[in-house]
Amino acid sequence: MSITKNPYDPDVTLGSGCSCGSHSSQAEHDAAEATTSDAGNESTEDILVKSVETAVVQAVFGTDMARRNFLRAVGASTAAAAIADVFPLGAAKALAAEASAKLEKSxxxxxxxxxxxxxxxxxxxxxxxxxxxxxxxxxxxxxxxxxxxxxxxxxxxxxxxxxxxxxxxxxxxxxxxxxxxxxxxxxxINGQAITLASKHKDKNDPKMWKGFKFAVPFDYSMHNFLLRYYVAEHGLDPDQDIQIRVLPPPEMVANLAADNVDGYLAPDPFNQRAVYDGVGFIHKLTKEIWDGHxxxxxxxxxxxxxxxxxxxxxxxxxxxxxxxxxxxxxxxxxxxxxxxxxxxxxxxETVVQQVLTGTFADGLGGIQKVPDRIDxxxxxxxxxxxxxxxxxxxxxxxxxxxxxxxxxxxxxxxxxxxxxxxxxxxxxxxxxxxxxxxxxxxxxxxxxxxxxxxxxxxxx
Amino acid sequence: MKPTLPLTARAALLSFILFGATVLVWQLAIESSTGTAPNMDPELAALLGPQAKGQSAFPAPMAIFDELVRHVTDPFYDAGPNDKGIGIQLAYSIGRVALGFGAAALVAIPFGFVIGMSPLFYKALDPFFQLLKPISPLAWMPLALYTIKDSNSSAIFVIFICSLWPMLINTAFGVGAVRREYLNVAKTLELGPFRTAWKVILPAAAPTIVTGMRISIGIAWLVIVAAEMLVGGTGIGYFVWNEWNNLSITNVIAAILFIGFIGMVLDQLMGRVQAAVAYAD
Known part of the structure; x- marks a missing residue:
């Protein structure tokens, strides 16, 4: 019973999921196991040591599949010895334990x-x-x-x-x-977008945005400064020709659907969420304004x-x-x-995945592939x-x-x-x-x- | 002449019919708005939500019922600091209301007593009450966050400030309006000022005081939801916000029903107290 995984156990998946596969995380698996097991608790030091081992083993094998196959073939103790041979595991463990001991607050x-x-x-x-x-x-x-x-x-x-x-x-x-x-x-870096309400599908030129109401998440945000920069480059004064208001990101999609704003320059997943719910489309990724911002x-x-x-x-x-x-x-x-x-x-999950992988529906009927949409x-x-x-x-x-x-x-x-x-x-x-x-x-x-x-x- | 059912039974029947009709109209409205999905590339369809494919954003009554059952059967799960069962969230909210309301009662009732017994104080302080009473409790929030420097205490402070005025004003009014005859009898019997307050004025003013408390707890319950949406973390208000964040109308409606239910229970409890202290003149 432990809150960390044994990296030398071939039946354990490192990363998300648990060793038996029926729980969403190892912690949940262990919690379920804890109720049936009477084994003692693991000290924080044990956790730390195992975390170090996990990191090293993960680094050595790269993929989980390779690690599991290797462990099944040679056995856990052989594997541990082999890794200890080439990597100063003891030193790494000592280093981590020392670092943890010095923490003013954990x-x-x-x-x-x-x-x-x-x-x-x-x-x-x-x-x-x-x-x-x-x-x-x-x-x-x-x-x-x-x-x-x-x-x-x-x-x-x-x-x-x-x-x-x-x-x-x-x-x-x-x-x-x-x-x-x-x-x-x-x-x-990158990872934001200008989203417009579906009814503005034909207004792809910012010059047509006079009188639009836009939302940004905060005054002191890259969103505000990038939106201002973008419309100003197209000849619109962001304080005169359009209206910019502050809305917390989670409230943006609801406001777009309710026609309270015409669009927003906002963080994801709320651009993708507008597409997912069919209320808006992605006009421009911010990476097209400043790549690497x-x-x-x-x-x-x-x-x-x-x-x-x-x-x-x-x-x-x-x-x-x-x-x-x-x-x-x-x-x-x-x-x-x-x-x-x-x-x-x-x-x-599909919304978050579209944002992170950069393979996404743009709300205009197409699927775009932009791997560095967010980095x-x-x-x-x-x-x-x-x-x-x-x-x-x-x-x-x-x-x-x-x-x-x-x-x-x-x-x-x-x-x-x-x-x-x-x-x-x-x-x-x-x-x-x-x-x-x-x-x-x-x-x-x-x-x-x-x-x-x-x-x-x-x-x- | 046909025998008629007693009034309560007829009212219950009517309530039931109204409920059934509402749910039926709702269900039919959802079904009629569910258009057929347009022919869509399956790869694209996998990336879009049900609404983008022509389905109604509003859930059918059965979906809400399922959600309610799910919450009621597992109310106390704890999946991390930002995801707890509805029972835990409601407990946090009720706890905050109890603290804020309790503190307000401790201040408002003794203070209201003093003000009610002194016409001078009553007249002198009245303009302040009139000015402070109509302020939206949430307007205090930025000030509270800034000065108290703790979001949980700020939420409790907001409950305190919104519960204070109805109780204070009602107590002062109730105490001030005790009939002269009662006080004269107390004087004749040579009761001391404390015994007069305890034995005569308090029972006489109790119905008005409790009415103030009933109004206060209603307001406190309304305000806690808004306050928790603002500061986040825990509570039923945070739960609503978190589900709004995910645009989950089903869960928002489920939460609204829970809020209504708890509000009703709180109000009924104060109603019981009110009945207990009532007297006929």
């Missing part, structure tokens, strides 16, 4: 808004990434970003899923009290980072690990299955923060002189990300600044002030 609450952007934060719970780093994390569903921000600032959440502009806005005190906030990692973030207060450095690093590694796993195409179906249930996204890349480039700040300046969310680079470097922990990623054996990019091309217009982070003032439609 029981954490992490908030999320139920959208596919939060995939790494959510999946890390059912798929055991938090556990792997000695953490016991509850992921708590939150109704919208204003509440998420307040709960984070209250300290009810140790860390949370936020939109990439939010830690910047909180730090500079735009729309809240100025509190130093950090953004250690980006969650997802950041969207959601993993964020924590400066206080948490400073006061609980070991816990923070463990959590950070769990998130980066999960993000790496999610970015692999072959894992996407498994991830979709793990995050669709009621406890997480609460969506039909996951944790690296928080400083240049992303600078771009966001230029847009906050452009539309009047911040006034006066902005020290773009200073704010970006304080909030986006790119240097920290480099260290941690290197330590985990990953290769982070060399520079924390990049140039971007957005709808054909170049953005150079070295010329931020000039960029913010370079648009014909803007408030600068």
């Amino acid at each position: 029981k954490l609450n992490v908030g999320f808004v139920p959208i596919t952007c939060a995939t790494p934060i959510i999946m890390a719970q059912p798929m055991g990434f938090y556990e792997k780093y000695g953490l016991d994390v509850d992921v708590i569903k939150t109704a919208g970003w204003a509440v998420s921000r307040d709960k984070s600032m209250n300290g009810e959440y140790d860390a949370s899923h936020m939109l990439t502009p939010m830690p910047l806005a909180i730090t500079v005190g735009s729309g809240s009290n100025a509190t130093p906030w950090t953004m250690p990692a980006v969650e997802n 950041p969207c959601c973030a993993f964020a924590a207060s400066q206080q948490f980072v400073d006061e609980m450095p070991n816990t923070f690093i463990a959590l950070y590694k769990a998130i980066i690990d999960a993000t790496q796993y999610a970015s692999k195409q072959e894992n996407r179906k498994e991830v979709a299955k793990a995050i669709s249930p009621k406890n997480y996204l609460n969506q039909p 996951f890349d944790p690296f928080p480039y400083h240049s992303m923060a600078v771009w966001i700040l230029t847009q906050m300046k452009r539309w009047g969310y911040i006034e006066g002189d902005v020290n773009y680079k200073a704010v970006a470097e304080q909030v986006y922990l790119a240097t920290r990300a480099k260290e941690v990623m290197t330590e985990m054996g990953l290769t982070p990019p060399e520079s924390t600044y990049q140039k971007y091309s957005i709808m054909g217009k170049e953005f150079d982070p070295e010329k931020a002030e000039a960029y913010a003032a370079s648009f014909s439609i803007g408030r600068v």
